[in-house]
Amino acid sequence: MIPYVPGESPVHRCPPGRKILALVAAGTVLFALPRLDLALAAALLALAATGWLYRVAGIPGRLMLAQLRPLAWILAVLVLVQLALDGWQAGLLVTARLSALVLLAGLVTLTTRSSDLIEALQRGLVWAKPLGANPAKVGLAIALTLRFIPVLAAIAAEVREAQRARGLEGSLVALTVPVVVRMLKMSDDIAAAIDARSYDPDRG
Amino acid sequence: MIEIRQVGHAFGERVVLRDLTLDLTERRIAVVGGNGSGKSTFARLLNGLLVPSRGHVRVDGLDTRRDGKAVRRKVGFVFQNPDNQIVLPGVAEDLAFGLRNLGLPKDEIARRVDEALHRYDLQALADHPAHLLSGGQKQLLAIAGVLAMAPDIIVLDEPTTLLDLRNKRRIAQAIDALPQRAILVSHDLAFLEGVDRVLVFDEGRVVIDDSPSVALPAYEAMMS
Ligand SMILES: Nc1ncnc2c1ncn2[C@@H]1O[C@H](COP(=O)(O)OP(=O)(O)OP(=O)(O)O)[C@@H](O)[C@H]1O
Ligand SMILES: [Mg+2]
Numbered sequence: 521m522i523p524y525v526p527g528e529s530p531v532h533r534c535p536p537g538r539k540i541l542a543l544v545a546a547g548t549v550l551f552a553l554p555r556l557d558l559a560l561a562a563a564l565l566a567l568a569a570t571g572w573l574y575r576v577a578g579i580p581g582r583l584m585l586a587q588l589r590p591l592a593w594i595l596a597v598l599v600l601v602q603l604a605l606d607g608w609q610a611g612l613l614v615t616a617r618l619s620a621l622v623l624l625a626g627l628v629t630l631t632t633r634s635s636d637l638i639e640a641l642q643r644g645l646v647w648a649k650p651l652g653a654n655p656a657k658v659g660l661a662i663a664l665t666l667r668f669i670p671v672l673a674a675i676a677a678e679v680r681e682a683q684r685a686r687g688l689e690g691s692l693v694a695l696t697v698p699v700v701v702r703m704l705k706m707s708d709d710i711a712a713a714i715d716a717r718s719y720d721p722d723r724g
Numbered sequence: 725m726i727e728i729r730q731v732g733h734a735f736g737e738r739v740v741l742r743d744l745t746l747d748l749t750e751r752r753i754a755v756v757g758g759n760g761s762g763k764s765t766f767a768r769l770l771n772g773l774l775v776p777s778r779g780h781v782r783v784d785g786l787d788t789r790r791d792g793k794a795v796r797r798k799v800g801f802v803f804q805n806p807d808n809q810i811v812l813p814g815v816a817e818d819l820a821f822g823l824r825n826l827g828l829p830k831d832e833i834a835r836r837v838d839e840a841l842h843r844y845d846l847q848a849l850a851d852h853p854a855h856l857l858s859g860g861q862k863q864l865l866a867i868a869g870v871l872a873m874a875p876d877i878i879v880l881d882e883p884t885t886l887l888d889l890r891n892k893r894r895i896a897q898a899i900d901a902l903p904q905r906a907i908l909v910s911h912d913l914a915f916l917e918g919v920d921r922v923l924v925f926d927e928g929r930v931v932i933d934d935s936p937s938v939a940l941p942a943y944e945a946m947m948s
Contacts (some may be wrong), residue, residue: 524814526851633851635817666813672857706808712773713809716801717822717873718793 525630531577533658534630536640539628546624550617556609563616569624577631586625588619638663657721664710675702725749726877727769731779733928735835740765741928748907750920752935755909756943758926763909766925767881770907783877797826800875800904804882806862815857815865816841816850822873834852841869844898860891867898878902881909883912913940 523688526532550566553559588595602611611612629637638659645655651661679698688694732813733741740762748770755763768774769781772795781788783795800803804811813817819840823833837905841847844864849857850935857865863883870878880899896915899906910916922939924932929945932939 523853524851630737633817634813635820660811663812663817667811671807672854674855707807709803709805710811712768713801713803714811716771716773716796716803716809717797717811717869719821719826720825721791 523630524633525579525583525618527578529577529631531573531627533619534631536628536632536636537644539632540637540640540644543624547621550621552708560609560613560616563613563620563687565681566620567623569618570620570627571629574623576722579627579630583630584626589628591618593624606707634663654721660714660719660721668706668710671706672699672703675699675706696716725784726948727756727780727782728769731776731781733762733769733774733776733778733868739928741769744779744930746923746933751905752919752921753905753907754916754919754922756911756913756916756922756940758912758947761925762862762928763925765879767879767907767909769827770877770879771785771796771801780864780915785898795827797873798876800873801872802870802878802883803865803878804885805885806859806866809866810854810862810869813851813853813855815852818854818865819869819872822869826873832841836872836874840872844868860894861885863891863895863932864898865885867895871902871904877903877905877907879907879909882911884910884912885914913944915939 531667546566550559550563553562558565586611595618598618599611641658641662642655644657645653649655659671674693679702680695683689683691683694686710726746728744728746728748731744732739744766755766757763765774769776769788770783772781772792775789775792775867782799785920788795810818812821816837817895819837820833823836828836828913840846844863846865846866849861854862854865856877863886867880868885883899884895887895891913892915898920899908908916909917916922917936917940919936922932922934922936922943923930924939924943926946932942934942
């Protein structure tokens with residue numbers, strides 16, 4: 521899970537809403553440019569700019585590379601496909617585009633407290649209220665996801681270990697059933713805990 | 725004061741609490757009993773997390789069936805497993821969660837979060853991801869998150885069961901220092917010697933209701 525890295529840099533102090541907008545804008549530009557050479561130049565420029573922003577934010581290179589790790593396999597496959605179909609330039613373009621975007625998204629989460637991010641998203645979602653969206657609920661859902669992914673990972677690891685200890689290994693079904701059962705029990709408890717702390721979805 | 729009047733509770737066919745009538749006024753009340761005797765169900769009735777299938781629970785005159793929300797503001801609840809009650813990813817943000825739900829202004833929220841961080845020695849961890857805390861720190865955070873909301877009464881359902889000896893003591897001291905009235909469910913009898921009143925549950929009934937010097941030995945005899 522990507523943690524928040526506290527700091528006082530301009531990147532940290534930039535309002536979260538503006539960071540999200542910048543991310544969306546960068547993504548649009550990166551993927552909308554029609555000509556290959558233009559797009560490639562833009563992507564490489566974006567990559568360089570992103571690297572510079574990481575330095576400004578004071579995020580160590582190790583953490584920056586860690587953002588790309590989950591993507592490594594997908595990137596490798598995409599590059600190979602593009603190389604085979606369209607040549608090296610297209611391969612480079614795909615890599616540069618995706619890496620720049622993932623790094624930028626990573627930078628936003630690394631320099632923004634999740635509560636601030638959620639609040640900004642909620643404010644951004646206010647316009648969707650007439651369409652029946654409930655920004656407060658969306659915000660809580662995002663927060664809960666961020667909070668409980670590590671807990672779920674820990675549960676899965678625990679169950680796998682317990683099964684290994686009893687000689688049961690490598691069965692997806694055997695792993696899924698106890699994990700799902702514990703998740704259901706857990707979600708009951710979490711719902712009660714949220715209630716107990718006076719959460720009111722209609723207030724937000 | 726919490727008034728419990730002819731309360732019974734069943735999950736489907738399964739009767740879990742039978743005909744309880746009690747007034748809870750003491751500063752420290754302990755609830756003990758065997759596994760499955762109904763303690764957690766009883767605890768959940770006290771802040772309206774659960775509404776009884778029969779009878780009434782009233783907190784300072786508010787009925788949990790009608791005024792559930794208001795009751796939950798008065799009565800804080802700490803669960804056994806802190807992992808499931810820390811709902812936001814960061815330490816300080818989780819402390820702020822309940823306060824935002826109370827609709828408090830921003831600076832008041834910041835002030836109370838700060839105070840809670842200090843009181844429970846969590847200031848160095850304010851921006852720390854909650855899932856990286858130790859078990860004891862998690863339970864402290866969970867308790868702090870409830871206390872920051874300044875409830876009049878606090879119900880704790882086995883808050884120390886998952887903790888080691890040092891953290892047990894720490895939580896025990898934190899609970900001891902609470903200015904509020906507290907109702908404490910626990911299997912840890914040593915922890916309960918200083919309370920004002922002990923309720924012993926068995927099969928959904930209160931079978932002993934007395935001071936700890938009388939009730940705790942009687943409970944031990946009952947269980948052996
Ligand atoms: N949501 C539920 N649905 C059905 N049965 C339940 C539910 N919650 C509790 N029970 C049952 O009610 C009985 C009392 O449970 P309760 O959790 O109140 O006991 P307890 O005294 O807290 O036990 P423990 O010491 O193990 O925590 C148990 O037999 C339990 O299986
Ligand atoms: Mg229980």
